[in-house]
Amino acid sequence: MLSLFQLNEASQAEFVALLDGVYEHSPWIAEQAHGRKPAGGFTSLAQLKLALAQVVTDAAHDQQLALVRAHPELAGKAMVSKTLTAESTHEQGKAGLTDCTPLEFEKIQQLNAAYNERFGFPFVMAVRGPRGLGLHRSEIIATFERRLGHPADYELAEALRNIHRIAEIRLNDKFGVEPTLGNLVWDWAEALAVHSDPGYAEQGQLTVTYLTDAHLACARQLQSWMLACGFDDVRIDAVGNVVGVYHGSDPSARRLLTGSHYDTVRNGGKYDGRLGILVPMACVRELHRAGRRLPYGLEVIGFAEEEGQRYKATFLGSGAVIGQFDGRWLDQQDADGVTMRQAMADAGLDPADIPLLRRDPAGYLGFVEVHIEQGPVLNELGLPLGVVTSINGSVRYLCEITGMASHAGTTPMNRRRDAAAATAEVILYLERRAGSVPDLVGTVGMLQVPxxxxxxxPGRCLFSLDIRATTNEVRDECAADVLAEINAICERRGVAFKAEETMRAAAAPSDAAWQQRWERAVEALSLPVFRMPSGAGHDAMKLHEVMPQAMLFLRGLNAGISHNPLESITNDDTELCVQAFQRLLDQLATELQA
Incomplete structure (x- = not known):
């Protein structure tokens, strides 16, 4: 097996030879990476992977195209004629492409031809997949069909990202590295995704809403895993949170609190929220296996609800933990008329005990959370981890513009009171206004002509406004400008406007000391520190109200898409995430023992 010591001691020619086959027929990448070797040599495999990938990122467009074109078609002529490289032969065999049925083979040939005609280069996919075990042919064909619809520049970037993933897996093979902790978390997420609500499970979709049978099954599964990991105390509390405590060397010592939510949006992904439960679980498992206690306790909470999918209330789990559960929510009804109170009773939970869940912040050192990024930034930069600087503050409105419905053929253009046209102006103004300020975003996510x-x-148009920024001031300035512009548009067009504010959440800047701990944990892995805001809301926002908090993001695949079945992560990135969490725990232990 190859080692970093061998690689660091090698001449350029030896370096290139040792990395032969990592990037298909492209030795120039290793040649240039050798020149970028740090003064003390590469100190981690992750650092080497990034250096190789950066060479490609910095390359000219023609060089990038040549790299893509150096790859063979999937189940193409090279496979049939047995002229693939050993690495490609192994990968296509792992994915079963050497055993295609005649219909599958014909379909792939049609897709190859269509793809080459559209983009001018072969379809490249890391067919060993995010877990490294090999994708099923049906998954490969579905991805092939989906990516045919991409814009050309986007697809070139996607091809390069897949090439880097192929290289990553090949490097693991050369170095004999297996991301065992990343595999563990990945497998847990896969197993947890077996549970899904009726109506979605039958379609192969993941939906887990508050206190459904699938939700309760997830809670029991998490409880079982926590016990197996070696937590000292595991329970499901009165709001449905799964709480695991791993005591410190002194059981009465203050605790570090961590966790995230295990409910999902409808037809969502497997990692949103759940990653933040499973990663610290893996850390506790390793501490327990080593017989090691920290000078503080570690409390991991799988928050029962964050998404607001079944009832018109969000952050039920983390809200209860900070003493902000609103008793009026208990009388809310879901789409089937079942009240939250009844759902709790059916689940064996007693709402009268919810006030007892409030934690005393004095007993905690702080709150940390790991989460899939849910955006494209890390994916585009080629970075596995990002340190969160702030969780954006947000405000939401449900809006209505009312004009006059009239005949489309007989109403002159200059006499119309068109509610949809007015709304179109609003959307374009919001796009311009939000785009004029860094880290400010504005979205009209719902749009309807009843x-x-x-x-x-159109005589009536309903739409939503969602405005988010890293500070409350920037958010509120944008909201005021947008509402003023809507009124001006409506007055000019002779239509009426009304808006209802439905949600307001304060920005949650990361605590400086805890953010620095995450930064040092990333640096300890020989990875660059990238700081970024979170545009999405998280349970950390609620804990921020009572204790210091900071978050770490993990890169998502497929342009970082989330709240979508395409949400995905790799076992290698997840391994780094677990290792970063372990290093944060070690740092804190060292600080407290100093």
Whole structure:
């Protein structure tokens, strides 16, 4: 097996020879990476991987195209003629592409031809997949079909990202490295995703809403895993949170609190929220296996609800922990008329005990959370981890513009009171206004013309506004400008406007000391520290109200998409995430023992 010591001691020619086959028929990448070797040599495999990938990122467009074109077609002529490299032969065999049925083979050939005609280079996919075991042919074909619809520049970037993943797996093979902790977390997430609500499970979709049978099954599974990991105390509390405590060397010592939510959006992904429960579980498992106690306790909470999918209330789990559970929520009804109170009773939970869940902040050192990024930034930069600087503050409105419905053929253009046209102006203004300030975003995510008809000028339009920024001031300035502009648009067009504010959440800047601990944990892995805000809301926002908090992001695949079945992570990135968490725990232990 190859070692970093061998690689660091090698001449350029030896370095290139040792890395032969990592990037298909492209020795120039290793040649240039040798020149970028740090003064003390590469100190981690992750650092080497990033150096190789950076060479490609910095390369000219023609060089990048040549790299993509150096790859063989999937189940193509090279496979049939047995002229693939050993590495490609192994990978295509792992994915079963050497055993295609005649229909599958014909389909892949059609896709190869269509793809080459559209983009001018072969379809490249890391067919060993995010776990490294090999994807099923049906998954490969589905991805092939989906990526055919990409814009050309986007698809070139996606091809390069897949090439880096192929190289990563090949490097693991050369170095004899197995991301065992990343595999553990990945496998847990896969097993947890077996549970899904009726109506979605039958379609192969993941949906777990508050206190459904699937939700309760997830809670029991997490409880079972926590016990197996070696937590000292595991329970499901009165709101449905799964709470695991791993005592410190002194059981009465203050604790570090961590966790995230295990409910999902409808037809969502497997890692949103759940990653933040499973990663610290893996850390506790390793501490227990080593017979090691920290000078502080570690409390991991799988928060029962964060997404607000079944009832019109969010952060039920983390809200209860900070003493902010609103008793009026208990009388809310879901779409089937079941009250939250009844759902709790059916689940064996007693709402009267919820006030007892409030934690005393004096007993805690702080709150940390790891989470999938849910965006494209880390994916585009080629970085596995990002340190969160702040969770954006947000405000949401449900809006209505009312004009006059009239005949589309007989109403002159200059006499229309078109509610949809007014709303279109609003959307474009919001896009311009939010785009004018860094880290400010604005979205119209819901848009409806009630009782609309193809031959009727819209008389009414319903839409949402979602405005987020790293500070409350920037958010509120944008909201005020947008509302003022809507009123001006409506006055000019002779239509009426009303808005209802439905949610307001304060920005949650990361605590400086805890953010620095995450930064040092990333640096300890020989990875660059990248700081970024979180545009999404998290349980950390609630804990921020009572104790210091900071977050770490993990890169997502497929352009970082989330709240979507395409949400995905790799076992290698997850391994780094677990290792970063372990290093944060070690840092804290050293600080407390100093």
């Amino acid at each position: 009782a609309g008809s193809i031959n009727v000028v």
